[in-house]
Amino acid sequence: MDEFEIISVAIVEDDTEIRQILSLIVDRSxxxxxxxxxxxxxSALDGIRKDPPDVVLMDIGLPRMSGIDGVRALKExxxxxxxxxxxxxxxxxxxxxxxxxxxxxxxxxxTPPTELLHSIREVRKGGSPMxxxxxxxxxxxxxxxxxxxxxxxxxxxxxxxxNGDNYKTIATSLFISGNTVRAHIKAIYRxxxxxxxxxxxxxxxxxxxx
Amino acid sequence: MDEFEIISVAIVEDDTEIRQILSLIVDRSxxxxxxxxxxxxxSALDGIRKDPPDVVLMDIGLPRMSGIDGVRALKExxxxxxxxxxxxxxxxxxxxxxxxxxxxxxxxxxTPPTELLHSIREVRKGGSPMxxxxxxxxxxxxxxxxxxxxxxxxxxxxxxxxNGDNYKTIATSLFISGNTVRAHIKAIYRxxxxxxxxxxxxxxxxxxxx
DNA sequence: AGGACAATTACCCAAATGGGTAATTTTGTT
DNA sequence: AACAAAATTACCCATTTGGGTAATTGTCCT
Numbered sequence: 001m002d003e004f005e006i007i008s009v010a011i012v013e014d015d016t017e018i019r020q021i022l023s024l025i026v027d028r029s030x031x032x033x034x035x036x037x038x039x040x041x042x043s044a045l046d047g048i049r050k051d052p053p054d055v056v057l058m059d060i061g062l063p064r065m066s067g068i069d070g071v072r073a074l075k076e077x078x079x080x081x082x083x084x085x086x087x088x089x090x091x092x093x094x095x096x097x098x099x100x101x102x103x104x105x106x107x108x109x110x111t112p113p114t115e116l117l118h119s120i121r122e123v124r125k126g127g128s129p130m131x132x133x134x135x136x137x138x139x140x141x142x143x144x145x146x147x148x149x150x151x152x153x154x155x156x157x158x159x160x161x162x163n164g165d166n167y168k169t170i171a172t173s174l175f176i177s178g179n180t181v182r183a184h185i186k187a188i189y190r191x192x193x194x195x196x197x198x199x200x201x202x203x204x205x206x207x208x209x210x
Numbered sequence: 211m212d213e214f215e216i217i218s219v220a221i222v223e224d225d226t227e228i229r230q231i232l233s234l235i236v237d238r239s240x241x242x243x244x245x246x247x248x249x250x251x252x253s254a255l256d257g258i259r260k261d262p263p264d265v266v267l268m269d270i271g272l273p274r275m276s277g278i279d280g281v282r283a284l285k286e287x288x289x290x291x292x293x294x295x296x297x298x299x300x301x302x303x304x305x306x307x308x309x310x311x312x313x314x315x316x317x318x319x320x321t322p323p324t325e326l327l328h329s330i331r332e333v334r335k336g337g338s339p340m341x342x343x344x345x346x347x348x349x350x351x352x353x354x355x356x357x358x359x360x361x362x363x364x365x366x367x368x369x370x371x372x373n374g375d376n377y378k379t380i381a382t383s384l385f386i387s388g389n390t391v392r393a394h395i396k397a398i399y400r401x402x403x404x405x406x407x408x409x410x411x412x413x414x415x416x417x418x419x420x
Numbered sequence: 421a422g423g424a425c426a427a428t429t430a431c432c433c434a435a436a437t438g439g440g441t442a443a444t445t446t447t448g449t450t
Numbered sequence: 451a452a453c454a455a456a457a458t459t460a461c462c463c464a465t466t467t468g469g470g471t472a473a474t475t476g477t478c479c480t
Contacts (some may be wrong), residue, residue, distance in 0.1 A: 099352035112379060128345035132337025139338040142309035151426060163410030166466065180428050186469075187426095195468075196436090198407040199374030205415050363455060387430065389456050395455095396439075404465095405438075421480100434473065439474070445455065 004031065007124055010053035011037040012070060013086070014045045014062050018109075022057065022086075025113045032117060040202030045077075051076050051194040055120050058103070060094055068101050075102035080115070083125045088113070095137055105129040145208045149191045157184045159210050162201045213239065217334055219262035221247040222254045223296070224272050228319075231266065232296075233254050234251070234322045240281045242327060251280030255287075262288050265330050267312070270297040270304055279306070285312035292333040305347055315339040324367060355418045367394045369420050372411045 009026045011034060013019040019037050026034040036053060038044035040062050048056070052150065056074065060067035071083045084105035085098045095106055105123045107116065108131040119129030148155060160170045167185075171178040189195060192203045204210045218234045221244060229247050236244040246263060248254040250272050252288030258266070262318040266284065270277040280292045294315035296306045305316055315333050317326065318341040340348065358365060370380045377395075381388040400404060402413045414420045 025215065041403060096352065099349055100354070102353065104346070104349060109347040122342055122426065125342060126346055127342025128340075129236065130338075130345065130349075132332055132335060135338035135340065135345070136314070136336055139309055139314060139340075144310070145401065160410050161408060164404065164406045165413065166406070168466095174426085177429055179430055182468085183428075184429095185467090189468080196374045196376070196407070197467080198411050199410045201411040202372050202374065202415070205412070238473075265424095363457065378436090384462055386458055388458085392438085393460095399438080407437080423480085424478085426475100426477075429473085431472095432470085432474080433468105435457075435466105435468080436462105437464105439464090440462085441460100442462085446455100448453100450454080 006031055006033050007055060007119060007120060008051075008053040010044070010048055011036045011054045012039075012041060012056065012062065013037070013041050013059040015059075022116075022169040025065065025116070026057075026120070032120065041065040041067065042071065044070060044098050045073055048074065052081055052138075053210055054124055055082045055084060057084050057116075057120075060085060060089045060098070068097050071098065071103050083201060084119060084129065086116075090131075090137075092133065092137065095134055096141070099138070106134045107131050108134065108163065124183075141208075143208065144210070148209050150188060150192045150209065154184050156187050157181060158188055158200065158204050161188075161197060162204055162210055163186065216241055216243050217265060217330060218261075218263040219244045219330060220232075220266045221250060222249075222266065222272070222277065223247070223269040224249050225269075231327075233325070236330070237329050238338075242330065243319065247251075251275040251277065251283065252331070254280060254420055258284065260288060262291055264334055265292045265298045267293060267391065270295060270299045270308070274417055278307050280312075280313040281308065281313050294329060294333055294339065296326075300347075302347065304327050304352070305344055309348070316344045317341050318344065322326075336383075353416075353418065358419050360398060360419065364394050364398050364401070365419065367391060368398055368414050371395065371407055372414055372420055412416070 009032060011022050012021060013116060019039065023034045023037045026032045036047060038047060042065060044190050058067045059070055067085065067087065075083060075115055082104045084101060084107060085103045088109045090108060098106060105128055106117060107119055109130060111131060121130045150158060157170060160173065167178045167181050172179045188200060192200060192205055194200050219242060220294065221229055221232050223232060233244045233247045236242045246257060248257060252275060254370065268277045268281055277295065287294060294312045294317060294318060295313045296317050298319045300318060310315060315338055317329055317339060321341060332339045360368060367380060368402060370383065377391050378386045378392045398410060402410055404410045404413055
């Protein structure tokens with residue numbers, strides 16, 4: 001993807017006015033082309049494969065199939081295409097599910113046209129354009145939970161639990177008895193509302209306790 | 211943090227020349243101030259608390275304590291300060307460990323001065339400035355592994371395993387016998403090189419198999 | 421000094437798990 | 451049709467796990 005190649009863009013957006021405006025902005029800008037736009041994922045799935053675009057701008061709140069499921073389905077067929085979510089949704093679920101579904105960028109609809117065009121260029125150059133607070137949200141997801149319901153000893157044991165250590169191994173490595181380990185693990189289960197190691201590991205990871 | 215407030219910046223960078231150039235770039239730019247710069251984390255830890263800066267530009271490859279450990283230590287003391295890694299390291303470990311340690315931005319050293327200043331402003335406005343390929347790396351980390359050593363049935367069972375389901379529950383929900391579930395789980399353990407549910411869950415999540 | 425919380429240890433017992441082995445059926449591909 | 455891979459089922463047995471209950475010791479803060 002060199003610097004001056006024309007980038008073909010497709011748009012999936014149910015609001016007719018917004019769709020037309022976006023289409024115009026992109027198509028009228030030098031270096032960009034927008035020949036396809038769709039009002040829902042179903043027609044996009046149908047029409048987009050004839051002439052795969054370089055980049056798809058995808059809304060989330062669409063009738064029937066959501067933009068997130070749309071990305072999942074389209075990315076399957078067009079792995080070379082970059083998908084940028086362009087939406088008003090800024091909740092965690094929308095953001096993380098979009099990325100898991102295969103979106104490479106995530107912009108909010110208040111993104112000014114210049115930024116939007118720059119983002120389309122950037123995603124083709126190997127970047128991942130994101131609105132600032134979206135980027136912050138994503139980066140923040142790598143932090144450990146600031147407050148844990150567990151005591152420090154319990155956290156220590158949870159950590160070993162996640163490594164797959166059994167009672168004896170944990171007991172030996174902490175120089176305490178197996179019974180004590182069990183007592184701590186019971187406390188951990190109670191606090192995390194789980195009843196097995198597998199659930200404890202899953203919860204520990206998803207709640208960023210370790 | 212309003213638009214026109216002067217942002218105070220501190221720099222931790224062992225290369226004297228780079229440190230001085232960075233310091234000059236920041237300090238000479240309107241709206242920015244750089245009154246503190248350090249050649250290692252130890253002196254930064256010592257000197258930075260007197261006058262906590264808004265933003266710290268942190269190198270990674272430093273003598274003794276690495277910039278990553280430096281961020282962890284400093285962020286503890288100065289939770290309001292934003293840390294931007296400014297480094298040549300672009301490997302996965304450096305990136306993800308930095309974010310886990312508390313960095314909010316991650317820039318490569320080839321970032322032009324204008325971009326750098328813009329990034330400092332952006333991090334204060336609630337964003338997370340990242341070099342394009344770093345952003346892509348981070349976003350990519352949310353995708354599921356494209357290829358799994360497991361068969362589709364095994365993946366299905368691994369998924370339920372991660373939910374904490376036991377043999378019977380899995381068997382019932384898949385309309386197969388508990389013995390079959392066990393057979394699949396044995397195959398999963400063999401392929402993932404684990405010997406327990408806890409390890410299987412951890413591996414499944416870390417390798418993005420689910 | 422007292423109270424709250426954390427850490428430690430112990431025991432009983434039912435249920436679940438993990439390893440080994442073996443065989444049949446289904447499915448997919450050449 | 452033939453072969454390979456996957457899915458299915460079964461049984462034996464030792465080990466581990468999870469739930470319940472109870473008690474002692476240490477530490478921190480009021």
